[in-house]
Amino acid sequence: MSRIKSCFAQLKNNNKKALIPYVAAGDPNPEITLDLMHAMVQSGADIIELGVPFSDPMADGPVIQKASERALIYGTSLTDVLAIIKQFRETNDTTPVVLMGYLNPIEVMGYDVFAKAASGAGVDGVLTVDIPPEEAQDYIPALRQNGLDPIFLLSPTTTRERMALICQYASGFIYYVAVKGVTGTAALDTTEVARRLKIINEVTDLPIGVGFGIKSAETAAAVGQVADAVVVGSALVNLVEQNAHALSNAEGNIKIIEEISQVLLSMRTALDA
């Protein structure tokens, strides 16, 4: 059984919801990411979503755009991100890791080369924001053949017909984008999310994660009532930004890890309550 599958199975047995933090790899410097991943697991993360920095993050709001820019100052590449995950796997063989990013770095590496390398590094799922299933005839088999879950987004504009099409190709879990907009947008409407999740649940048996617009422990708890997983990104990356200009990287990194851990612990508590 894949790590993602057994993660959701175990959570279901314990009647719990998955907490999925997103951070951009290499933000604000490459040294932090490995420690931050382990710290997030200790603070209650069930799955880690690791952003692959890209020069043109079309679907991201200002907070994650800046995260990409900070990571790219150090030239953090897809290859570098895979190396970090490989290190993470030396001491953690259970927590699933999902890559989130844009197609071009994968396209340039080549789908097969990428999928083999990612699988070898210990990646479990790949969420590529700008490849719909219609364009993924070669991408999906490359991932599948290497034991990687292609994770796809559903959005408020996705028709029921498209949901069925997308869920046919998706595995691992479904990621529901809770708002029309970019990452870090305000005001997620929990009633509307619940209504949409009901429809998605009729279309697929896959677990459903909800992201975009989850900023507080309260919202996380509310979404946890209706979803299988809660994804929190910009709220964490904000904490990176606030400490990105510390006197030294080492000093800033300690504060970032502390603050992100605290937020995750409070979300974990709220989700489990």
Place this chain on the structure above:
Amino acid sequence: MTTQKQDQVGKKLSDMPDETGHFGQYGGIFVPETLMEPLKELKEAYIHYFQDPDFVTELDSDLTNYVGRPSPLYFAQRWSRELGGAKIYLKREDLNHTGAHKVNNTVGQMLLAKRMGKTRIIAETGAGQHGVATATVAARLGLECVVYMGAEDIQRQALNVYRMKLLGARVVSVESGSRTLKDALNEAMRDWVTNIDNTFYIIGTAAGPHPYPAMVRDFQAIIGREAKQQIMTHEGRLPDALVACIGGGSNAIGLFYPFVDDIDVSMYGVEAAGHGLETGNHAAPLCAGKPGVLHGNRTYLMEDRHGQIIPTHSVSAGLDYPGVGPEHSWLKDIGRANYVAVTDEEALKGFHDLTLTEGIMPALESSHAIAYVTKLAPTMDKEQIIIMNLSGRGDKDIHTVATIDGIEF
């Protein structure tokens, strides 16, 4: 990568793209899920209204009475004689309302927006010509208009920024990334994803996700259709070569497309070599880039070995873009069109040459085409014919040219 479909036997080159928006391996739809449904609606509207007689009549009437079409096809006799080769005809898109070919497309997309019931218009702009052309048609219909423009370009093109403001548009300065056209496009996409219910995104070039490359081409193809008729009137035969500058490639595809099945007509797309292709400081993805995926389509890009998009340079803000329309990528790969590049310096010489020999002051974008014609024409016979697209006028660039020539106002 997607493999090319094998069912194209017997099809004409002009039958592209296929149903899913692909030109061979290029084009397609590479966008976040939220945009899939709006793009489907746009595609349906575009296909429907292009066959709707009322729409076509209204478009023709606007192009005639508002834009001022047909634009002349002018025989540049003195310039041709000086170069001592082929006869050079200029397609005078610089004489359109707002001073460039961009308005052909904005008039068309605005009519679509109106029919689709959209009340808010957004656009990206580099040099500001597309922003002005969009603000112009939005003013005419009284629609809210927001134009995204890189902070760098706002500095370079102050005159056009002011023109847009006079036309009632809000110009938003884009501070992310390299703060140029590509970042303005990212920001416009983000706006669209957030406001899809009431907003129509008028993309200014023949790039982006399907149906934009095909739709923008079809609105710009009026350039080539007129040129074809006009050259038959002047010369009684088709030209030997077409020349146009390429940033995203909308003026070039507008000229090329109606000739694409006439395989004896050569086509030359001229990219910006900036400080020289060998320096890396240029904006020539077709000449010196590699295929990749950006802004919703697969096409040639300026990118590093990790797939990050790299900064571009051109003296002309309108060519300063790391991608290119997917149809050009395909025309390059199948060998139907030739893509070349000229430097900033050559383009500036072209600017002065045409101004002095013909009394026509071209845009710095179009000056790239001029610079290539000065190389191409002398290699051809006196009986041969070149049609060059003079895509825009140079008023907006006078400040840039003066600064380079060391003149302060």
